[in-house]
Amino acid sequence: xxxxxxxxxxxxxxxxxxxxxxxxxxxxxxxxxxxxxxxxxxxxxxxxxxxxxxxxxxxxxxxxxxxxxxxxxxxxxxxxxxxxxxxxxxxxxxxxxxxxxxxxxxxxxxxxxxxxxxxxxxxxxxxxxxxxxxxxxxxxxxxxxxxxxxxxxxxxxxxxxxx
Amino acid sequence: xxxxxxxxxxxxxxxxxxxxxxxxxxxxxxxxxxxxxxxxxxxxxxxxxxxxxxxxxxxxxxxxxxxxxxxxxxxxxxxxxxxxxxxxxxxxxxxxxxxxxxxxxxxxxxxxxxxxxxxxxxxxxxxxxxxxxxxxxxxxxxxxxxxxxxxxxxxxxxxxxxx
Amino acid sequence: xxxxxxxxxxxxxxxxxxxxxxxxxxxxxxxxxxxxxxxxxxxxxxxxxxxxxxxxxxxxxxxxxxxxxxxxxxxxxxxxxxxxxxxxxxxxxxxxxxxxxxxxxxxxxxxxxxxxxxxxxxxxxxxxxxxxxxxxxxxxxxxxxxxxxxxxxxxxxxxxxxx
Numbered sequence: 256x257x258x259x260x261x262x263x264x265x266x267x268x269x270x271x272x273x274x275x276x277x278x279x280x281x282x283x284x285x286x287x288x289x290x291x292x293x294x295x296x297x298x299x300x301x302x303x304x305x306x307x308x309x310x311x312x313x314x315x316x317x318x319x320x321x322x323x324x325x326x327x328x329x330x331x332x333x334x335x336x337x338x339x340x341x342x343x344x345x346x347x348x349x350x351x352x353x354x355x356x357x358x359x360x361x362x363x364x365x366x367x368x369x370x371x372x373x374x375x376x377x378x379x380x381x382x383x384x385x386x387x388x389x390x391x392x393x394x395x396x397x398x399x400x401x402x403x404x405x406x407x408x409x410x411x412x413x414x415x416x417x418x
Numbered sequence: 419x420x421x422x423x424x425x426x427x428x429x430x431x432x433x434x435x436x437x438x439x440x441x442x443x444x445x446x447x448x449x450x451x452x453x454x455x456x457x458x459x460x461x462x463x464x465x466x467x468x469x470x471x472x473x474x475x476x477x478x479x480x481x482x483x484x485x486x487x488x489x490x491x492x493x494x495x496x497x498x499x500x501x502x503x504x505x506x507x508x509x510x511x512x513x514x515x516x517x518x519x520x521x522x523x524x525x526x527x528x529x530x531x532x533x534x535x536x537x538x539x540x541x542x543x544x545x546x547x548x549x550x551x552x553x554x555x556x557x558x559x560x561x562x563x564x565x566x567x568x569x570x571x572x573x574x575x576x577x578x579x580x581x
Numbered sequence: 582x583x584x585x586x587x588x589x590x591x592x593x594x595x596x597x598x599x600x601x602x603x604x605x606x607x608x609x610x611x612x613x614x615x616x617x618x619x620x621x622x623x624x625x626x627x628x629x630x631x632x633x634x635x636x637x638x639x640x641x642x643x644x645x646x647x648x649x650x651x652x653x654x655x656x657x658x659x660x661x662x663x664x665x666x667x668x669x670x671x672x673x674x675x676x677x678x679x680x681x682x683x684x685x686x687x688x689x690x691x692x693x694x695x696x697x698x699x700x701x702x703x704x705x706x707x708x709x710x711x712x713x714x715x716x717x718x719x720x721x722x723x724x725x726x727x728x729x730x731x732x733x734x735x736x737x738x739x740x741x742x743x744x
């Protein structure tokens with residue numbers, strides 16, 4: 256083994272791979288079982304702004320904005336709200352790819368402070384075609400319709416690519 | 419510091435360390451307090467296939483298949499089910515080693531789609547004897563007995579080893 | 582790209598960056614809405630020692646021990662208890678920095694076995710000023726007042742710094 260320092264220069268504007276994806280969350284509203292792709296598993300606490308509401312999801316991810324486009328991946332995981340005076344979420348989830356283009360997963364976690372226009376989360380690992388990947392997932396809210404549908408643009412930039 | 423690109427070649431068939439372990443989950447069934455090592459903290463949603471059921475666990479991990487073998491580690495964390503039409507889980511947990519052989523932890527997260535024969539999750543970090551480790555944890559269901567016991571083979575392959 | 586082995590020598594006593602921070606958790610007790618910064622979203626299971634209690638938090642983080650010092654960051658995420666016969670917790674959260682000194686996040690997960698004097702968790706990623714960082718977060722309980730306030734010293738040591 257070569258003994259190196261791993262403190263190197265990665266340049267944020269030069270990812271080794273980049274994927275721009277759209278995430279669609281259709282929260283179960285109590286009646287729409289056929290379309291729902293997520294469900295809250297705890298209720299709001301008394302602290303306000305949905306603080307404490309945990310949502311488990313298996314959400315379609317598409318290459319363009321259209322919910323009805325063929326999914327290029329599934330996003331499986333959970334988010335919850337965690338702020339009293341504003342909507343602020345926290346995500347941990349896996350992007351599961353199973354297409355002719357990509358097979359494998361990316362694992363992502365981080366804070367999602369909705370008042371910010373864009374939010375950076377960490378891509379902490381990957382498998383299959385994304386073996387051992389790391390990077391940044393930048394969220395931007397692309398649309399929010401009431402409480403039961405929102406769409407995020409997820410701009411996935413990988414800076415460590417091993418495959 | 420040496421300026422390098424971290425896009426190197428790691429070879430999936432040559433981990434720097436490998437551990438094959440067995441994880442035993444004994445879900446509390448309402449009466450078996452003495453043996454239970456996990457408990458569901460939320461109930462199934464209406465979406466089906468246990469979608470939304472969150473389970474917190476402190477499960478024994480053994481070097482062979484036998485539940486009663488002396489544990490070589492504990493697995494502490496949680497999983498939940500997140501699919502409507504099939505059993506699909508998502509895990510985040512820590513393997514806690516405190517033996518003469520190993521002291522330290524490995525932190526793991528990722529999707530566990532049960533219909534697949536093997537599933538890859540990410541080892542996203544480690545401490546102690548596993549200082550700063552990264553790798554892949556491959557799950558295979560070794561046995562499932564009804565709703566209250568299952569055993570996973572966890573094939574842990576580390577590709578970044580710093581100790 | 583240069584082909585390297587990433588199995589290098591990192592030295593635990595020589596982080597590339599270090600931050601010693603204090604985390605204050607004020608759990609909602611049912612009445613103190615103004616001061617509370619966290620809330621339990623599930624209740625204890627029957628297994629004991631709060632096993633199964635999940636707490637979502639947006640906690641202030643200060644540079645010294647004083648709760649009323651100006652926060653240098655927020656800690657946003659969750660913990661839960663997961664042991665039958667002792668207090669043992671598991672954390673996943675984001676340190677959110679938004680000050681003149683630092684802007685960005687650190688993402689952290691791991692086990693927190695309270696009977697140990699210090700506990701090591703993994704810093705699995707970072708964004709902004711902590712772009713792509715990795716390291717170790719060492720917890721030490723600095724104070725615990727009954728069920729509704731505790732303070733942790735979080736000694737954050739980064740061993741991979743890219744910025």
